Amino acid sequence: MTKVLQVSAELFPLLKTGGLADVAGALPAALAAAGVEPRLLVPGFPAIRDALTNECAVAPVALPWSEGRAALLRGRLPGIDLPVYVLDAPGLFDRPGNPYADAGGVAYADNHRRFALLGLAAARLAEGVDPAWSPQIVHAHDWHAGLACAHIAASQSRRRTDARTVFTVHNLAYQGLFPHDHFADLGLPSQHYAVEGLEFYGQVSFMKAGLHFADAITTVSPTYAREIQTPEQGCGLDGLLRRRADDLHGILNGVDYGVWSPVQDTALAARYSADDTAGKAACKVALQRECGLAERPDAPLFGVVSRLTEQKGLPLVLEALSDLVDAGGQLVVLGAGDARLEAEFAAAAQRHPAQVARRTGMDEALAHRIVAGSDVMLVPSRFEPCGLTQLYGLSYGALPLVHRVGGLADTVVDTTLEDLAAGTATGFVFDAFTADAYRPALRRAFALWSRPEYWARVRTAAMRQRYGWDTAARRYADIYRNLMQS
Incomplete structure (x- = not known):
């Protein structure tokens, strides 16, 4: 049974800023069912450290700089049915705010150290510092874990490990870029700072480290795997990705239906299924009441659960908001991010209190209630590696309205x-990323809503879609086996 270490900066249900946490929380169990022996490595952020039980010390981790201390712990975390390694480094991880920035949204100045150490800890596990378990494959997720591939390559050159590496790109636009003079803090051989290494236009790129040094590369949908090999979506790395095309695999993310299913969701006002959707109407009324909207069952309710950024296509929603409101629709927005977008959605809610509601931050239970209570989920992203919101919308019968890119193109008909x-x-x-292309899709939603029999058929077809983790896990297991045999 192949031993695989999954390395991630986030982990649902304990620490989540986006879809990465959902993947890290759900994939290990699916891998175990696919015949893999997985374990996790995560940073010791307060939410992780406080929840760790049955902990034992594995080994200290020497820091590439002078001050501070770090150690690998092994233990258990709630909701994760396998051993977990936690990188305990209070000076780096015991801070307020989210994993990457302070409470004011300013990125921590030493993020290069924090996540370089995560990669170094993965390499130490690959070298066998835990005599009870050593990975044959290290699977690093996104830029935060990209240096795991570089550190393991360095360990291989010193003949300290023969572990292989897999690197998954969750969003190529977030690359972990740092000034070149930070390279000295990373604990890597000097030759790694090169065009055939971490150097990226005079900076250090953690994303490029993963793409260059990993034995296999995956990303989170087939369409996105093709898109990132183009100058338009390659973020300056398309040349490297084209050169590594034979090692690049697009594997669609899955949904944890133990968490995202209206049949058993305890956050909802009522539960329902594709065969009995009566509870969805109750969820809609409850959401309208909770958000202060007019309690109108005849008004199509559109939901947004998203980071409020331009990438997520929210300027299109704002540009066509009068179309939605004038046609009698309602809108609920949950999220935070760009100050201008936050202010514009807040102003819209003030202008149309019976039709537009805005909630800030990330409230997991409210996110479930919005998906359950909405008739349509808006996901008009400029680009979208996979997208999970549209998959949740399908499961809950909230028909996704999406731009034809990435995983959105792969999952919505x-x-x-x-x-x-x-x-x-x-x-x-809709195809083009313009308001003129978005508006006809919005009109099609209203047109279908006006024909309840057709709406019900499409909703049932949506709810019968299945994008479970079992399919993705089998693909990953095949990649692991092929690496072990190569």
């Missing part, structure tokens, strides 16, 4: 006449 007739339509899709 437009309500064309042909797909309506075939029973395969599951949402609304």
Whole structure:
């Protein structure tokens, strides 16, 4: 049984800023079911450290700089049915704010040290510092774990490990870029700072470290794997990705239906299923009441659960908001981010209190209630590696309205006449990233809503879609086996 160490900066249900945490929380159990022996390595952020039980010290981790201390602990975390390694370094991780920035949203100045040490800890585990368990594969997730691949490459050159590495790109736009003079803090051989290494236009790139040094690269949907090999979406790394095309695999993320299913979701006012959707109406009324909207069952309710950024396509929602409101729709927005977008959604809620509601931050239970109570989930992203919100919308019968990119293109079927007739339509899709392309998709949503019999058919087709982690886990297991045999 292949031993695989999953390395991630976030972990649901304890620490989440986005979809990375959902993946890190759900994938290990699916891998175990696929015949893999997984374990996790996560930083010792307060939420992680406080929840750790049955802990034991594994080994100290020597810091590449002079001050501070760090150690690897092994223990158990709630909701995770396997041993977990925690990198305990209070001077680096015991801080307020989110994992990457302070309470004011300013990135920590020593993030390069914090996540270089995470990669170094992964390499130490690959070298066998825990006599009870040593990984054959180290699977690093996103830029925060990218240096695991570089550190393991350095360990291989010193003949300290023969572990292989897999690097998963969750979002190429976030690359972990730092000034070149920070390289001295990373604990890597000097030759690693090169074009064939971490150097990226005079800076250090943690993302490039993963892409260059990993034995295999994956990303989170087939379409995104193709898109990032183009100058338009390659973020300056498309040349490297094209050179490594044979090692690049697009594997669609899954949904943990133990968490995201209206059949058993305890956060909802009522539960429901594709065969009995009566509870969805109760969820909608409850959401309208909770958010102060007019309690109108005849008004289509549109939901947004997202970081409020331009990348997520929210300027399109604002530009066409009068279309939605004038047609009698309602909108609930949950999220935080760009100050201008926050202010514009707040102003819209003030202008149209019966039709527009805004909630700030990230409230997991409210996110579930919004998906359950909405008729449509808006995910009009400029680019979207995979997207999980549209998958949650499908599960809960909130038809996704999406831009045809990345994982959105791979998972939502437009309500064309042909797909309506075939029973395969599951949402609304537009092609160009413009308000002029978004508006017709919005109008199609209202048109379908005006024909309840057709709406019910599409909703049922959506709810019967299944994007479980079992399929993705089998693909990952195949990659691990191929690396072990190469």
